Amino acid sequence: MSDHRERLKLAGYKLTKARLAVLQVIEHADGHVTSADVLDGVALVDPAVGRASVFRTLDLLTRLSIVRPTYIGTSATPYYVLLPGGHHHHIICTVCSRVIEFAECGLENIAILLEERLKVKLTGHLLEFYGQCADCQDKIAVNNED
Amino acid sequence: MSDHRERLKLAGYKLTKARLAVLQVIEHADGHVTSADVLDGVALVDPAVGRASVFRTLDLLTRLSIVRPTYIGTSATPYYVLLPGGHHHHIICTVCSRVIEFAECGLENIAILLEERLKVKLTGHLLEFYGQCADCQDKIAVNNED
DNA sequence: TTTAAATTGATACATAGTCTCATTCAGAGT
DNA sequence: ACTCTGAATGAGACTATGTATCAATTTAAA
Ligand SMILES: [Zn+2]
Ligand SMILES: [Zn+2]
Ligand SMILES: [Zn+2]
Ligand SMILES: [Zn+2]
Numbered sequence: 558m559s560d561h562r563e564r565l566k567l568a569g570y571k572l573t574k575a576r577l578a579v580l581q582v583i584e585h586a587d588g589h590v591t592s593a594d595v596l597d598g599v600a601l602v603d604p605a606v607g608r609a610s611v612f613r614t615l616d617l618l619t620r621l622s623i624v625r626p627t628y629i630g631t632s633a634t635p636y637y638v639l640l641p642g643g644h645h646h647h648i649i650c651t652v653c654s655r656v657i658e659f660a661e662c663g664l665e666n667i668a669i670l671l672e673e674r675l676k677v678k679l680t681g682h683l684l685e686f687y688g689q690c691a692d693c694q695d696k697i698a699v700n701n702e703d
Numbered sequence: 704m705s706d707h708r709e710r711l712k713l714a715g716y717k718l719t720k721a722r723l724a725v726l727q728v729i730e731h732a733d734g735h736v737t738s739a740d741v742l743d744g745v746a747l748v749d750p751a752v753g754r755a756s757v758f759r760t761l762d763l764l765t766r767l768s769i770v771r772p773t774y775i776g777t778s779a780t781p782y783y784v785l786l787p788g789g790h791h792h793h794i795i796c797t798v799c800s801r802v803i804e805f806a807e808c809g810l811e812n813i814a815i816l817l818e819e820r821l822k823v824k825l826t827g828h829l830l831e832f833y834g835q836c837a838d839c840q841d842k843i844a845v846n847n848e849d
Numbered sequence: 850t851t852t853a854a855a856t857t858g859a860t861a862c863a864t865a866g867t868c869t870c871a872t873t874c875a876g877a878g879t
Numbered sequence: 880a881c882t883c884t885g886a887a888t889g890a891g892a893c894t895a896t897g898t899a900t901c902a903a904t905t906t907a908a909a
Contacts, residue, residue, distance in 0.1 A: 571875050573887060592778075592865075607889040612866060616778060620797045622833045626774040628781055631762065633897065634865065635774050635781070648823055651766045657821060663813060668832065675803060677794055679834035686814065687768045688825035717906050719856060738896075753858035758897060779866065780896065 561623055568621060575610035576617070578603040583624060589636040589656060622681035630654035643681040652693035707769050714767060721756035722763070724749040729770060735782040735802060768827035776800035789827040798839035 561580050562572055570576070582598030583590060590598075592615060599606050615637060618624040622643060626635035629649055638645050644664070648657040668679050707726050708718055716722070728744030729736060736744075738761060745752050761783060764770040768789060772781035775795055784791050790810070794803040814825050 571886065573875070575888070605889080607891095609867075609890085610888060612778065613887085619774075619778075622797060625831075625833070626778065628765075628772040628774070631897090635778065648817065648821070648825070650823075651768060651826070657823070659817060659821075661813070663809075664830075667807070667809060671794065671805060671832065675794070675805075676837040676840075677796075677803070677832075677834050678840055679794070679832050680797070681834070682830065682832045684810075684828065684830050685771075686817065686823075686825045686828045687771070688823050688827070691822040694822075694824055717855065719906070721857070751858080753860095755859085755898075756857060759856085777866090 561618075564621060564623065565617075570617065573610075574603055575599075575606045576614050578606050579611055579614040579618070583618075583637065583639060588658070589627075589629065589638055591634050591636055593634065595637070625681070625683050627683065627685065629656060638683070640681045640683070644683070646684040648686040648688065648690075650690040650693055651687050652689050655690050655692075657690065707764075710767060710769065711763075716763065719756075720749055721745075721752045722760050724752050725757055725760040725764070729764075729783065729785060734804065735773075735775065735784055737780050737782055739780065741783070771827070771829050773829065773831065775802060784829070786827045786829065790829070792830040794832040794834065794836075796836040796839055797833050798835050801836050801838075803836065 561584070562577070565572060565576065578599045579595060581602055582595050586594065586598070592612065595615065596608065596611055599611055615624065615626075618637075619626060622640055624637045625640055625645065626637050629636050638647075644662060646659050646662050648659070649655075650657075662682075662684050664682060664684065668682070671677060672679055707730070708723070711718060711722060724745045725741060727748055728741050732740065732744070738758065741761065742754065742757055745757055761770065761772075764783075765772060768786055770783045771786055771791065772783050775782045784793075790808060792805050792808050794805070795801075796803075808828075808830050810828060810830065814828065817823060818825055
């Protein structure tokens with residue numbers, strides 16, 4: 558996926574060691590990573606990279622719609638998700654914080670509509686549903702049984 | 704909108720002064736508030752309410768899909784948005800952090816589909832598009848003009 | 850009104866993210 | 880390959896956001 562490196566370059570940003578390290582960590586992670594996860598991973602990949610640069614890079618990747626922060630479970634710190642192809646979709650269980658991803662969204666049409674109507678240029682999107690997963694519904698049902 | 708109070712009650716939570724104060728502040732705010740905004744507002748509405756309870760209530764409202772934290776601009780702190788009717792949709796400009804809301808989403812069908820296929824029970828959703836607003840496209844165009 | 854469990858406020862604390870600035874580095878031009 | 884310049888970085892002090900603890904209070908049901 559050196560696709561991401563390409564996009565940094567095209568947008569006029571230098572391919573520095575810090576940025577390459579952060580990208581590598583995020584790409585190899587499976588889905589949802591916190592900044593702490595990225596800091597830990599980067600410390601292994603390239604210990605010379607500093608704390609501030611990791612945060613700067615996460616911000617940059619967010620501005621480029623390569624990555625998107627989202628709050629899961631406790632609101633302490635965001636999780637970063639890759640937006641491969643510009644989008645990502647998941648369901649968050651509000652009871653156990655489990656995340657279930659899904660592929661289809663059918664949002665292309667509304668995206669085009671919004672671009673025309675509002676004169677915006679859209680580069681990505683995130684769709685999140687909230688609710689209870691199958692397990693947590695069962696638990697609630699059991700608790701209400703008396 | 705004492706709808707929200709009703710929902711707290713139904714879910715088995717007490718209608719305490721802290722919770723009522725937080726709800727009042729969020730309902731009267733126009734769209735996107737940070738925890739700092741809520742803390743300030745609550746200090747005016749009911750100065751006896753403590754810092755911790757504000758955070759506890761924001762967490763609770765999030766778990767009930769009454770409110771949803773989202774990441775806008777800097778990574779410092781989340782913005783909380785109301786999910787009236789269970790959903791909210793906006794576009795975030797990745798250049799100037801402006802937020803543009805829009806009403807329609809057409810996601811009812813996919814919600815039903817997911818509930819059936821994954822046996823989840825969905826209570827709300829958030830749809831975010833990322834890109835550049837009209838103004839920021841203009842700026843970029845000007846910068847590239849030489 | 851009584852009561853028990855839920856919730857709270859105060860405050861000390863942990864930690865996530867920011868700022869500053871001298872130094873380094875990426876990459877374009879030669 | 881060598882030079883040069885602005886972009887980017889690392890160190891680390893610093894700010895502020897959110898958390899944990901626990902005795903005291905309050906809600907709401909009986
Ligand atoms: Zn669950
Ligand atoms: Zn999509
Ligand atoms: Zn803009
Ligand atoms: Zn919707």
